[in-house]
Amino acid sequence: MQTVTTVAALRDALAEARKFNRSVGFVPTMGFLHEGHLSLVEASRTRCDVTVVSIFVNPTQFGPKEDHNIYPRDFPRDEKLCRDAGVDIVFAPDADEVYPPGFESFVEAVELEKPLCGALRPGHFRGVATVVCKLFNMVQPHIAFFGQKDLQQCAVVRRMTLDLNLPIEIVAMPTVREQDGLAMSSRNRYLSPGERWRALAISRGLFAAEAEFRAGERRVEKLSAIASRHFENVDRLQYAEFVDAGTLRPATSPLSRPAAFCVAAYVGSTRLIDNVIMSPDVGA
Amino acid sequence: MQTVTTVAALRDALAEARKFNRSVGFVPTMGFLHEGHLSLVEASRTRCDVTVVSIFVNPTQFGPKEDHNIYPRDFPRDEKLCRDAGVDIVFAPDADEVYPPGFESFVEAVELEKPLCGALRPGHFRGVATVVCKLFNMVQPHIAFFGQKDLQQCAVVRRMTLDLNLPIEIVAMPTVREQDGLAMSSRNRYLSPGERWRALAISRGLFAAEAEFRAGERRVEKLSAIASRHFENVDRLQYAEFVDAGTLRPATSPLSRPAAFCVAAYVGSTRLIDNVIMSPDVGA
Numbered sequence: 001m002q003t004v005t006t007v008a009a010l011r012d013a014l015a016e017a018r019k020f021n022r023s024v025g026f027v028p029t030m031g032f033l034h035e036g037h038l039s040l041v042e043a044s045r046t047r048c049d050v051t052v053v054s055i056f057v058n059p060t061q062f063g064p065k066e067d068h069n070i071y072p073r074d075f076p077r078d079e080k081l082c083r084d085a086g087v088d089i090v091f092a093p094d095a096d097e098v099y100p101p102g103f104e105s106f107v108e109a110v111e112l113e114k115p116l117c118g119a120l121r122p123g124h125f126r127g128v129a130t131v132v133c134k135l136f137n138m139v140q141p142h143i144a145f146f147g148q149k150d151l152q153q154c155a156v157v158r159r160m161t162l163d164l165n166l167p168i169e170i171v172a173m174p175t176v177r178e179q180d181g182l183a184m185s186s187r188n189r190y191l192s193p194g195e196r197w198r199a200l201a202i203s204r205g206l207f208a209a210e211a212e213f214r215a216g217e218r219r220v221e222k223l224s225a226i227a228s229r230h231f232e233n234v235d236r237l238q239y240a241e242f243v244d245a246g247t248l249r250p251a252t253s254p255l256s257r258p259a260a261f262c263v264a265a266y267v268g269s270t271r272l273i274d275n276v277i278m279s280p281d282v283g284a
Numbered sequence: 285m286q287t288v289t290t291v292a293a294l295r296d297a298l299a300e301a302r303k304f305n306r307s308v309g310f311v312p313t314m315g316f317l318h319e320g321h322l323s324l325v326e327a328s329r330t331r332c333d334v335t336v337v338s339i340f341v342n343p344t345q346f347g348p349k350e351d352h353n354i355y356p357r358d359f360p361r362d363e364k365l366c367r368d369a370g371v372d373i374v375f376a377p378d379a380d381e382v383y384p385p386g387f388e389s390f391v392e393a394v395e396l397e398k399p400l401c402g403a404l405r406p407g408h409f410r411g412v413a414t415v416v417c418k419l420f421n422m423v424q425p426h427i428a429f430f431g432q433k434d435l436q437q438c439a440v441v442r443r444m445t446l447d448l449n450l451p452i453e454i455v456a457m458p459t460v461r462e463q464d465g466l467a468m469s470s471r472n473r474y475l476s477p478g479e480r481w482r483a484l485a486i487s488r489g490l491f492a493a494e495a496e497f498r499a500g501e502r503r504v505e506k507l508s509a510i511a512s513r514h515f516e517n518v519d520r521l522q523y524a525e526f527v528d529a530g531t532l533r534p535a536t537s538p539l540s541r542p543a544a545f546c547v548a549a550y551v552g553s554t555r556l557i558d559n560v561i562m563s564p565d566v567g568a
Contacts, residue, residue: 007449105393105413105447112388129389130448137449163389164414165291165421 001083003090007138010091014050014139022049026141028132031055031092032072032186033081036176040145041085043173052139053082054091056098060106061127072189091139098134107133109159115248116152116262117273120238128153129160136166144168149175149183151260151275155248175274181207183274190270198233199267205230205240206276209261213278218254223261223278234265245277255280285367287374291422294375298334298423306333310425312416315339315376316356316470317365320460324429325369327457336423337366338375340382344390345411356473375423382418391417393443399532400436400546401557404522412437413444420450428452433459433467435544435559439532459558465491467558474554482517483551489514489524490560493545497562502538507545507562518549529561539564 025048044051062068113125181203205227242251251259258279309328328335346352397409465487489511526535535543542563
């Protein structure tokens with residue numbers, strides 16, 4: 001495994017793969033890797049000849065009052081996890097390499113940035129779309145892998161990739177969970193034992209709604225009500241919405257197309273998100 | 285020469301060049317080609333193995349009250365000019381191919397879009413940056429050629445290319461002029477004979493200032509005053525500004541770094557732009 005920190009070194013590291021037309025898989029991350037990330041690495045290794053993981057805590061996707069500075073980092077651990085997982089290239093640039101002086105260009109998906117987290121974190125998805133576009137142009141992968149936990153991020157990246165004609169396939173992989181159901185996230189590290197326990201309300205609410213959906217319930221208000229009993233246990237619910245899984249527009253009730261039930265909630269001072277997708281075609 | 289109208293056909297047409305690592309030069313245009321465009325084709329043919337010209341009147345860079353619908357078009361003539369000039373591939377998509385339903389992602393260079401034409405044509409450079417980014421990803425050229433007449437466009441494209449890490453060299457070629465000095469532009473076609481004559485005031489003003497600069501004058505106010513006598517003959521001067529040739533910020537007087545003297549003016553109902561670059565290092 002090779003670790004590189006500059007775009008030039010990354011391109012050098014990929015030159016041979018390019019020359020021999022090897023397929024390149026890419027897993028962009030903010031580091032502090034967990035099994036969710038590693039499932040993306042595994043998917044990339046299954047489908048591509050060369051796997052690149054980027055580790056970059058992207059400042060432009062954090063708001064001024066958000067947790068950019070305290071976001072958990074452990075590069076030696078990440079590097080070891082990547083090596084053990086069979087990653088070929090780790091790309092770990094610093095902020096100046098990604099945003100040199102004079103940088104001022106941004107990419108946005110205008111409509112997909114508006115609902116859900118976009119309404120609560122102004123500029124967040126502009127930062128995401130911009131850094132992912134940049135990383136895509138640096139790595140020039142054939143396939144890029146993202147986690148479904150970040151559903152709106154997946155939608156924005158998919159849209160941006162299509163709209164800007166980037167010749168890259170976007171694959172969203174299922175959310176990986178702790179044994180008790182909590183969606184894996186680097187931010188889980190912030191939770192105290194008590195908070196860790198209260199955080200379970202999120203996945204429990206989602207699963208309760210999903211069970212009812214599987215039993216045949218299609219009315220959004222009923223499914224929401226079932227989940228709400230669990231969501232009462234978080235400290236502050238930001239949203240719990242059924243949206244069309246593709247457009248992220250409010251889902252119509254009764255559900256007749258694939259919908260995502262998306263939640264954002266604070267547990268203590270930690271903001272967590274999660275979702276489940278309910279597809280009427282395969283359900284019931 | 286091959287003419288293609290879809291992204292898929294374009295990629296097919298370029299597949300062989302890509303396979304044998306031939307260099308690809310790209311000249312994006314809005315058609316109604318003139319000698320300015322053909323000088324870009326010639327530059328591309330000199331430096332690259334394969335030359336692609338796109339012909340697309342991009343709707344997103346026109347304001348609602350601008351001339352998108354009447355912008356001059358003559359595809360058969362353009363195609364013949366391209367063939368005669370030795371172009372390998374003409375890419376002439378329709379608007380739906382470039383902007384399919386659901387399209388909503390945009391690229392912008394925040395600061396460079398603000399001055400000069402950007403202040404008068406809101407959204408214009410966002411449309412330019414977006415379509416050029418898209419075309420770059422469709423063609424994936426090694427070098428792209430633009431005319432210096434569209435100085436702010438060159439600056440925005442250069443910035444966007446650098447900021448989004450597109451591995452493409454941007455080359456700006458000198459403005460090609462009619463024998464009497466008028467900068468070539470597809471919009472010159474709009475001018476009546478009387479307007480065509482009055483339009484000369486623009487290049488005459490710029491040349492008068494340039495002559496004085498060559499004679500040693502460095503004070504912006506003096507150079508501007510000399511040009512103003514000519515600019516009085518246009519119907520409406522929108523701006524005549526000295527800006528830093530790289531950042532487009534107002535140039536400091538006396539000039540000590542390369543500056544662009546940029547003009548936008550209406551002659552009749554036709555909006556024309558032009559500029560000259562004055563470089564203190566080589567001047568005087």
